[in-house]
Amino acid sequence: MSASVVDNTVSSGNSSVAIPTDISGQILDLDEDDELEVFSKDTSTTQTDGSSFNASMQTSPASMINQYKFEEEEEDADTKDIFVTVDNPESHVTAIETYITYRVETKTTRSEFDSSEFEVRRRYQDFLWLKGRLEEAHPTLIVHPLPEKFVMKGMVERFNEDFIETRRRALHKFLNKIAEHPIFSSSEDFKIFLTAGSGELTSHKKQGPGFLSRMGETVKAVAAAVRGVRNRPQEFTDMQEYAEAFSQKISSLDKVTQRIVREQKEYLEELKECGPTYALWSQSEQELAEPLKNVAGCVDNCCKETEEQVKHLNDHLIPVLHEYVLCADTLKMRDELDKAEDRLEWANNALKTDWTRWQKVMRTDLRSAFIDTAERNVSYYEKCLAVWESFLQSQRTDAEGNGNVDSS
């Protein structure tokens, strides 16, 4: 049986309830006024050594928090010790189904890994499983979204090249977000995901939801049981209000960007007819033939640039915005926990820290996505500018060659 480690919490209350290792069949018996201390227990005999990234029950919650903060600061330094890539999609055909697997390559110096390099193949289902596990284990933390399970409307084929590439990029981002997360990256499930052979993974999966998901479910049940407005910390309310507003804004941005892509594509369709029309005209002319052909070429070049610019929007900005739309949905769904705030104050700090971290990551991601888009647009206009300037240049040399003065 495996479980994710690290969801230790701070108990601000005096009494703490120790959770027995096996609560199957038992319901947590909680007094409403008791503070609940919840922590996970790793009962696996293959428990790896207690590295700094691996929390155990023995570590006091207080020190855990310190550790958490420490890790957060470290994130920015060059201490990245795990590198995950998702690439090389391959199609598999069986009697019952066809599916795609992706190569997941891990390079790490972390001691809890048996080796420094791993290579496995995973399919979308496996990613979904991993996400589910992390969410169950850490219901209060923000798990980065996965690309959607089903094809987006408008796509004909699940195995369309662009779709696979978009999905691959999203899966790559997903794993990297996990790897960068101070808590998730130490998850046992994560480790198994990265390292286990397919047989091992399947049997690991089969081991059922386990203690921790029960814990997660119970937490939710408790949360649901606690109704009524108590002294909800203002920060938490702010957070949820923000989540709602953010969700709206990011959805709008996503829609606006998709609309821009649509309009650009329609513009491109019309522009594609201009070049050939100039070329056609040049066939009826003598003196004008050369400049007309030239203009036709320029328009065609601009078409190519426009096409690439649209592709860039589609491949870069839109996936990022989309990710954060899904993120925002995740944020909003945590509202349930909100009501249990007074009951589950243990969640408060871990949640707040995770929240701060998430905001920082969001800011970085979106900022770089927008900067990237702006740069690409500048580049687009620069290329088109060069195209037309070369036309002007050719006309000037022509004019000078013919002894005329260009009076433009």
Place this chain on the structure above:
Amino acid sequence: GQFLGGLGFVMVEKGTSLLKMMEISVAEAEKRTGKNAVNMQETYTVYLIETRPVDAASEGTNPVPDSLWRRYSEFELLRNYLLVTYPFSVVPPLPEKRAEFVWHKLSADNMDPDFVERRRVGLENFLLRVASHPDLSSDKIFYSFLTEENGWKETVFETGFQAKADSRLKALNATFRVKNPDKRFAEMKHYGDELQSVISQLLRVRARAADRLYGVYKVHGNYGRVFSEWSAIEKEMGDGLQSAGHHMDAYAASVDDILEEEEHYADQLKEYLFYADALRAVCRKHELTQYELEMAAQDLTSKKQQREELATGTIRTFSLKGMTSKLFGQETPEQREAKLKMLETQIEEGEELVKERNAECEEFVKSAWVDIERFKEQKDHDLREALISYAIMQISMCKKGIQVWNNAKECFSKM
């Protein structure tokens, strides 16, 4: 040369009599209401034509220009007069009667101020083209169009051009086949057809592309709105987002100027679309002239043949008279004499007519070909300039884009 308000450079020949003497412009447009021919109230636009002696500026004085108001229908009348009176000239076209090749934002309404403004420019261009034309510029009717507000219409009608116009029109509309078409004119007509077709296509395609481009830019305005709203809920990102939003608004707004400039380019193309028509008209008139010559020649040949038959008594050509005389007996020598005499007269007249028509044809070909060559040079020059100005417009658009997105990028960096 002269720079014509917004429409670019028009090649003006040195030594052109009229433009050497006077400056011409269509300075303003105004709405008027009045009663029309069927006594119904109507609203129409009038255009102010200003003329001023050329040396006025150089003398240092700045006299008030002479001016008069004309409406579009009077311009049309002038042009029709010129078409009939100078059939061998490629007569400059008027700006379009109704707005065509519009894209959605442009109004197709004749009273729309933007349309009126573009028409004003087009009318000025028309006058300057006529005034710089070697043949048309010295026309008296043209001169009085520019200088005599009252009674001009009557003067035009007094020339009797209307009757000529009607008969010409009838002849041109009838189908006729020329036996020996002049190859050059046939090619020119074909070129006119092609030019008309391809420019129409280009204008259509361009209008659709303009429509789409408008959409792309305007949607970016939504970024402005959302960034602004979003900035309100953010702390660190707020300022960067807000200012980026302003740049997105500026980007969205910039398309209006861009497309207005492109409309000028479209107007330049339209002028040559209509010029193609004028060119074809000249070729058509040549065909008519040629046809009339051929008809006269044909008629003469047949009369000569009749004379020969009558003189020699042999019937080579079928004629009803010949048949009846065969059936009902020969004519008397006196009758034959009379007939021969009539034929002689007709043949003399016929020869005169052929000579006349031949001279007409030659004259027409000579004059028309001179003007066609002039037109070709003008067209090549103007259209090349138009393409260059189009490139300059595109460059300007790109520069604006670079500026906006660089500014936006800076703002994003502050997020």
